[in-house]
Amino acid sequence: MTSLSEILDMGGYAVFVWPAYGIAAVIMIVLAVMSWRALVTERAILEKLEAEHGSRRNQREEVNDG
């Protein structure tokens, strides 16, 4: 195919071809973005917990030292 209008028209099959690619693109992008966001959120929770855990341990050690 040479021209943009030819590509968009898909020989009259545009209503079948483009939704097929659209569905695939939306599902794959949504899956990737959701997975990434879940990882970032969970990582933040872990860092917060570890920071709390660390500071509590430090406090306990200070008490023991004193």
Added chain:
Amino acid sequence: MLTLHKFANPARFMRLSSALLPWSMGLAIVLIGVGLYLGLVVAPADYQQGESVRIMFVHVPAAWMALFVYTGMAISSATGLIWKHPVADLIAKSSAPIGAAFTFIALATGSLWGQPMWGTWWVWDARLTSVLVLFFLYIGYMALWQAFDDPQRAAKACAILSLVGFVNVPIIKFSVDWWNTLHQPASVVKMGGPAIHPSMLTPLLLMALGFTAFYVAVLIVRTQHEIIARKVRAIRLAQVQS
């Protein structure tokens, strides 16, 4: 020391997979990009199906991935079940939504291809029905993980489900040979080599490789999420106990 040993394997996974992640995602984008260009612009129209044949470049790789991901899920389930490998269960769990997504894409794009070529969106033939069963297997597997509070019991039950469900994989592959289906038989993976011109085979294989790289990238992200979630759970349990 015991805790360190327990996390040794997942820690190694985190390190290696983090290094692999940008490469696999980058590879997926490049391969799918080139595959789309060759498939949608360069490849010729089919002499019978016209331009509608271009649905093949997304439908066939998605259908391959649906089977490939399930096979990977069954192998990691078996590894988790037999060797109690801590990351294997999480890889299996993380694969399920990706496999379900590819199966759904295969079903939806197949439907959009079936309407202009067969005159119907859906037909209960052996290939279509067995792929629908695969989709429900993925959904059932994901639901089963949610049904348990104890992750170890969930992993075991899910591993058994995925291994029992694996019987469906060869049924899907050979359904077009064993039964008289409306769906056409294999034209790429078959005895005597592919019956498809290189101008169509190249974008098809590029898209399939791109989808595989995408699977690896999303699998890494999801498995890392599972490993971190397990650590969070362990810390919270320790907090409650102390």
